[in-house]
Structure formats: structure tokens, C-alpha cells
Amino acid sequence: MKILNSELSSETLEKTIYRYVEALDRAELETIAGVLDLATNNPELSRAIAEINLAMQDEMELTPLATDAGIVRTLIHKHLQSAESGEEKDVVLTVGEVAAKLKAERRVPFTDEKVNNLLVNSQEALPAFLSLEATKLIGTELGVKASDRFWRAFRDAAITLSMGRGRETQLLAARRQRERKSPSVARRKPPRSKRHVDGEE
Amino acid sequence: MDDDLTKHGSHRRDSSASISAGQNRALLASIIEQEWQNLLPGIRVYVKKFDLADHFSTIDATARAVLQDTVVTALANSDNYDLRRLPLPWLLGIAINHIRRRRRDRGRIVAIADVEPPQKDRGSRSLTSDEVFDLLQYAGNKSGSNRYTAEEILSLVEEDDRKVLALAFIEGLRGKALAARLGISEGAAWARTSRSLSRLRKAYFKSDIGKGKKA
Numbered sequence: 001m002k003i004l005n006s007e008l009s010s011e012t013l014e015k016t017i018y019r020y021v022e023a024l025d026r027a028e029l030e031t032i033a034g035v036l037d038l039a040t041n042n043p044e045l046s047r048a049i050a051e052i053n054l055a056m057q058d059e060m061e062l063t064p065l066a067t068d069a070g071i072v073r074t075l076i077h078k079h080l081q082s083a084e085s086g087e088e089k090d091v092v093l094t095v096g097e098v099a100a101k102l103k104a105e106r107r108v109p110f111t112d113e114k115v116n117n118l119l120v121n122s123q124e125a126l127p128a129f130l131s132l133e134a135t136k137l138i139g140t141e142l143g144v145k146a147s148d149r150f151w152r153a154f155r156d157a158a159i160t161l162s163m164g165r166g167r168e169t170q171l172l173a174a175r176r177q178r179e180r181k182s183p184s185v186a187r188r189k190p191p192r193s194k195r196h197v198d199g200e201e
Numbered sequence: 202m203d204d205d206l207t208k209h210g211s212h213r214r215d216s217s218a219s220i221s222a223g224q225n226r227a228l229l230a231s232i233i234e235q236e237w238q239n240l241l242p243g244i245r246v247y248v249k250k251f252d253l254a255d256h257f258s259t260i261d262a263t264a265r266a267v268l269q270d271t272v273v274t275a276l277a278n279s280d281n282y283d284l285r286r287l288p289l290p291w292l293l294g295i296a297i298n299h300i301r302r303r304r305r306d307r308g309r310i311v312a313i314a315d316v317e318p319p320q321k322d323r324g325s326r327s328l329t330s331d332e333v334f335d336l337l338q339y340a341g342n343k344s345g346s347n348r349y350t351a352e353e354i355l356s357l358v359e360e361d362d363r364k365v366l367a368l369a370f371i372e373g374l375r376g377k378a379l380a381a382r383l384g385i386s387e388g389a390a391w392a393r394t395s396r397s398l399s400r401l402r403k404a405y406f407k408s409d410i411g412k413g414k415k416a
Contacts, residue, residue, distance in 0.1 A: 011334075011338070014334070014375065015330070015331050015334055017391050017395070018330060018334065018391070018394065018395040018398060019330065019331075021391060021392050021395035021396065022330060022395055022399060024246065024250050025250075025396070025399075027250050027251055027252070029251065029297060029300070029301055029304075032247075032297060033294060033297050033298075033301075036290040036291075036293050036294040036297065037290070037294060038290075039287065039289075039290035040286040040287050040290045040291050040294070041286060041287070042287075043287060045290075046287045046289050046290050048376070048387075048388075048391060049243070049289070049290060049293070050239040050242075050243070050289060050388075051386065051387045051388030051391065052388040052391050052392055053239070053242045053243035053246050053388065054239075054242050054386065054388050055385075055386050055387075055388030055389040055391070055392050056242075056246045056250075056388070056392065057242040057245055057246055058386075058389075059389070059392070060246065060249055061257075062242070062245040062246065062249060062257065062260060062261070062264075075268075075269055075272050075273075076230050076233060076234060076272065076276075131273075148306070152306075155266065156262050156263065156266050157262075159262070159265055159266050159269055160262045160265065163265060
């Protein structure tokens with residue numbers, strides 16, 4: 001499909017790129033939004049923005065994690081799956097686990113500590129997609145009240161945990177698949193060191 | 202749903218488009234899978250720059266949360282996405298809107314220290330970045346009619362900035378070519394040139410050359 005291309009002169013393009021860098025350095029959100037809007041129609045500007053973001057990420061040492069690809073695939077897969085079938089599979093994360101994480105990381109606001117201690121014991125399962133509204137609804141269903149700050153921290157912790165869980169599930173599935181392909185090899189394979197010694201001697 | 206979040210770059214598809222809403226959604230999902238490598242670094246940078254988090258672990262967690270919000274919003278509003286538009290800036294625009302919302306929810310204000318104080322009126326206005334660009338561009342063209350040479354203007358800044366700006370505006374190296382000469386990435390080359398221009402703008406404003414250029 002042909003991309004709409006708003007022609008920018010090389011000078012205008014260059015000035016816009018410099019404006020983007022300057023806006024990032026000065027934390028000017030509206031300027032960045034404006035440049036991004038312009039970039040939706042200009043491949044060169046879009047590419048320069050991607051390059052600059054990567055360079056800034058390196059500069060600020062915001063190292064990407066190796067699990068990023070899996071995270072996005074899991075997100076998309078879960079979202080499409082739940083939207084199309086109305087089902088949510090692999091829901092294993094509980095309210096208690098998230099509350100425990102918050103407590104362990106000391107991220108519970110002082111005023112919400114009692115609420116979090118109550119939630120630590122909850123085995124209530126969390127939905128795969130957790131909007132802030134859905135997070136607050138959990139509180140309502142469990143009959144607890146907490147600050148917005150608490151629910152925001154709760155949601156962030158839940159997302160972090162579920163992403164890690166998604167990665168573990170993927171690894172487990174991959175291992176099962178390998179084992180299904182060669183069950184006899186998997187069962188009969190002797191310890192590597194022993195086999196090595198036998199083969200040589 | 203979340204219409205305000207996709208307002209940036211939201212372009213409804215042409216009614217004559219033959220692609221169904223479901224196909225549009227599936228295509229967008231596939232595009233997101235391809236673009237995540239460019240999307241997430243941008244979100245991390247925004248989270249850090251807009252002060253939503255300050256430690257790596259919290260920056261990463263917040264960036265992931267914003268990424269999730271962005272993907273969900275994009276897919277939920279896939280009907281609004283015109284496939285002829287470039288996806289990365291559209292998705293980054295949604296991410297920016299989520300960041301804006303988070304900042305608003307937190308009641309944060311822009312860190313005053315990060316904002317350059319307004320220049321005092323000295324009877325002339327300071328140059329904008331675009332004007333400094335034009336000044337160097339024309340001086341670099343060596344047309345002979347310029348009031349100051351590029352070398353004179355570049356003498357206002359330190360060696361590092363002078364080197365970058367001379368390569369860009371006298372030798373005409375930009376983007377990949379400039380990056381190759383400096384031995385850095387293309388993005389880093391754009392960033393360095395922009396920052397060197399910014400420092401030149403400040404130096405020019407304070408200099409005799411700048412005062413001589415009163416409008």
C-alpha cells in the first residue's frame with residue numbers, strides 16, 4: 001500500500017529533526033506530538049526519529065531487555081485472543097502476588113499499607129488486560145478502598161509480573177514442544193559427561 | 202473508546218478502501234510486531250525525559266505499562282488508522298498522549314530547571330534555532346555576499362561543536378555521512394548537531410556578532 005508522503009524540503013526536514021531533539025532535551029511534549037504528527041506522512045522524518053530515539057536510549061543507558069520481543073508478541077496475542085473469543089487463557093496472576101510484590105519493593109503508599117496487607121492474602125485472579133479502571137474495580141469487588149496512587153502502582157506491578165509470566169509460559173511451551181518431537185531421546189539421553197567418557201574410552 | 206488518545210495522527214480510512222475492519226486490525230497487529238523494536242526505545246526515552254520515573258527498573262516498568270496502553274489503544278482504534286500513514290510516529294503519538302495523561306493524573310508540572318528562561322529584551326530578539334540554521338546555511342554557501350563567514354560564526358563555540366557544525370554546514374555532511382565521519386550512530390549525529398546548534402544560538406546571542414545583527 002502506498003504511503004502518503006508529504007514532501008518537505010531538505011531544509012525543512014532538517015530543521016524539524018533538530019526541533020525534535022531540542023524538544024526532547026527541553027521536555028516539550030506538545031512540540032514532540034507535533035513533529036510525530038508530521039512524521040506520519042514523511043518516511044525520512046519517521047526514520048530519523050527512530051534513529052534519534054535509539055541514540056537517546058543509549059545515551060541515557062536505558063538498556064533494552066532481551067525479553068522485549070516476547071512481551072509484545074504476548075501482548076498482541078492475548079489482546080487479539082481475548083477480543084475475538086471472549087476468553088482469557090493463562091490467567092494465573094493473583095491479587096495476592098501483586099500485593100506481595102508491592103510490599104517487597106516498598107512501593108505501597110503509607111496510607112494504603114493496611115489495604116495492601118489485606119490484598120496479600122487474596123487469591124482472586126487478575127484479568128489479562130488491566131486498565132486503571134479495571135484495577136480499581138477489583139478494589140470495589142474486594143470491598144477495599146485505596147488511593148489512585150496505590151492502584152496505579154498496583155497496575156504497573158501487575159503488568160511487570162504478567163509479562164515475566166508470559167515469558168516463562170513461552171519457554172515452558174517451547175520445552176514441551178521439543179520434548180514432544182523427540183520423547184525417546186529426551187527420556188533415554190544419558191548425562192552428558194558420562195556419555196562423553198564412554199564414547200572416548 | 203480512547204478517541205482522545207488517538208487524536209494525534211488519527212486519520213480515518215477512505216470510505217472507498219476495500220480492506221475490512223478486521224483485516225485492518227490484523228494488519229496493524231502485524232505492523233506493531235514489526236515496529237516494537239523502534240517503539241519501545243522511544244517510549245523509554247519519553248518516560249525518562251518527561252520525568253515519569255527516574256530509576257532504570259521503574260523507567261522500564263513504566264515504559265512497559267505505557268507500551269501496553271499504546272498497543273491496546275491502537276488495536277482498539279484500528280478503524281481510525283489509515284494504513285497509508287506511517288505506523289511508528291502514529292504509535293509514538295498515542296504513547297505521548299498516554300504520557301500526557303499520566304503526567305496530568307499525577308499533577309506534575311514541567312520541571313522549571315529544564316526550561317530555558319526567557320531571554321531579556323535587549324532591544325533585539327534572540328535568534329530561533331531555525332534562524333541560526335539559516336545563518337549557518339547561508340554562510341556555509343560562501344556566496345560572498347554574507348556579512349560573516351561560517352568560520353567567524355563557528356568561532357563562537359567550543360572545539361567539539363565547531364567540528365560538528367563545520368562538517369555539517371561547510372562540508373555539507375548530514376545524517377549517515379556525518380555519522381560515518383564522526384564514528385557514531387546516525388541518531389547520535391542528529392542529536393549532536395542539534396545540540397551544537399543550540400549552543401551556537403546561545404553564544405551568538407551573547408556575542409558582538411549577534412549584537413551587530415540587531416533586527
